[in-house]
Amino acid sequence: MEALKLKLKQQIIEALNLQDTKPEDIDDNAPLFGEGLGLDSIDSLELMVLLERHYHIKVEDPREGRKILQSVQSMAEFIQSKQPA
Amino acid sequence: MKGKYYIQGSAAISPQESFFGSFTPQMPVVEGPLNRLRAKEPDYSGFITPNNLRRMSRVLKMGLVAALKCLQNSDIAIPDAIVTGTGRGSLQDTERFLHNIRDYAETALNPTPFIQSTYNSVNGLIALQQKCTRYNNTFVHRGFSFEHALLDGMMQLAEGRADVALVGAFDEMTDEHFYIKSRLGMWKTALTQPADLFTSGTTGTLSGEGAAFFTIGTTPGIARLDGIRMVYKPSRQELHAALESFLAQHRVAVTDIDLLISGQNGDTRYDQFYQQLTRQFFPQTAVQYFKPLCGEYETAGAFALWMAVQTLQAQGLQHVLVYNHFFGEQHTFFLLSAV
Numbered sequence: 001m002e003a004l005k006l007k008l009k010q011q012i013i014e015a016l017n018l019q020d021t022k023p024e025d026i027d028d029n030a031p032l033f034g035e036g037l038g039l040d041s042i043d044s045l046e047l048m049v050l051l052e053r054h055y056h057i058k059v060e061d062p063r064e065g066r067k068i069l070q071s072v073q074s075m076a077e078f079i080q081s082k083q084p085a
Numbered sequence: 086m087k088g089k090y091y092i093q094g095s096a097a098i099s100p101q102e103s104f105f106g107s108f109t110p111q112m113p114v115v116e117g118p119l120n121r122l123r124a125k126e127p128d129y130s131g132f133i134t135p136n137n138l139r140r141m142s143r144v145l146k147m148g149l150v151a152a153l154k155c156l157q158n159s160d161i162a163i164p165d166a167i168v169t170g171t172g173r174g175s176l177q178d179t180e181r182f183l184h185n186i187r188d189y190a191e192t193a194l195n196p197t198p199f200i201q202s203t204y205n206s207v208n209g210l211i212a213l214q215q216k217c218t219r220y221n222n223t224f225v226h227r228g229f230s231f232e233h234a235l236l237d238g239m240m241q242l243a244e245g246r247a248d249v250a251l252v253g254a255f256d257e258m259t260d261e262h263f264y265i266k267s268r269l270g271m272w273k274t275a276l277t278q279p280a281d282l283f284t285s286g287t288t289g290t291l292s293g294e295g296a297a298f299f300t301i302g303t304t305p306g307i308a309r310l311d312g313i314r315m316v317y318k319p320s321r322q323e324l325h326a327a328l329e330s331f332l333a334q335h336r337v338a339v340t341d342i343d344l345l346i347s348g349q350n351g352d353t354r355y356d357q358f359y360q361q362l363t364r365q366f367f368p369q370t371a372v373q374y375f376k377p378l379c380g381e382y383e384t385a386g387a388f389a390l391w392m393a394v395q396t397l398q399a400q401g402l403q404h405v406l407v408y409n410h411f412f413g414e415q416h417t418f419f420l421l422s423a424v
Binding site for chain 1 (some may be wrong): 135136139140189192193194195196197308
């Protein structure tokens with residue numbers, strides 16, 4: 001799980017071009033939108049693309065997306081839940 | 086078009102040191118291996134927040150910041166109209182989007198390059214940044230892109246729809262697009278320095294890029310924009326007749342022109358237009374060539390107009406004429422006068 005969260009942070013930084021942000025700057029449980037990283041609705045679409053491209057997970061329901069993209073922790077938990085046991 | 090139009094302020098990002106302070110033309114150096122002049126970009130962080138900056142491609146930053154600097158120079162926060170021209174739009178974003186389509190088999194496509202690949206992205210960004218909800222338009226007409234934007238801006242003033250219009254142009258070059266255009270014979274094949282552009286005796290020219298913006302209004306400013314004349318694919322006779330009627334329309338004789346700013350670019354296929362016109366009408370007039378300074382691109386005319394404003398002011402000239410054409414097809418005259 002820890003390795004997945006670190007990888008996810010690196011992918012978020014790269015996908016959103018967060019130039020001055022390092023993985024250790026991102027709190028696992030901090031909200032990605034509004035406060036925290038201060039991301040917006042276009043970023044949420046970019047994160048959906050990230051999930052699809054790197055983890056082959058397609059989020060179809062926007063309401064579900066809102067929950068998944070709450071924090072790095074929630075994203076990692078969602079990815080893990082979709083991976084074959 | 087009747088009425089008086091004045092340039093209130095301007096700003097440019099180009100291969101010259103054009104963004105800060107006074108302008109002194111300097112012959113740039115092509116570093117190779119491509120015959121390409123690159124814009125000297127300023128530090129954008131003073132104009133755009135880091136959170137917005139991270140998402141923007143190069144031409145968006147150039148266009149937005151040139152526009153913001155122009156507004157700042159003109160002491161105007163919200164213009165009544167934002168009108169721009171671009172020949173290529175955001176190539177970087179367009180290419181990224183197309184590559185994504187190819188690489189990911191039309192799935193999982195990033196929204197950012199798609200949104201920003203549209204030609205009117207810069208206009209949208211300016212409007213968002215300045216909270217301007219008024220007239221907003223972008224023209225994409227190859228070598229007439231900036232010219233139509235300027236004409237539209239003037240028409241907004243003439244019809245009383247705007248007191249001040251922000252008018253500008255932006256274009257970038259990428260390695261991939263340079264290659265595509267090289268296949269069409271646009272660029273010189275042997276590495277050519279701008280200083281040697283007119284003596285190379287070969288076809289093609291140097292590629293360029295940049296952004297230039299102006300605020301225009303009906304109250305006296307830093308220069309008077311007397312008019313603009315566009316001529317599409319003219320014969321030599323048609324071109325010369327267009328110049329004569331253009332100057333006559335503004336009651337300016339050829340001998341009144343203090344300076345001709347010429348778009349001659351060293352392409353032996355099309356330089357004859359410039360050479361014949363200069364020989365016939367302006368044999369004694371001072372001529373400045375702007376393409377060695379900024380390179381060739383669809384909206385290079387905006388850089389020429391910016392340079393005309395700077396030179397008119399710096400040298401205290403009365404009348405400056407700009408003549409430019411884009412690969413022999415879209416020909417334009419701008420006439421500027423002292424206020």
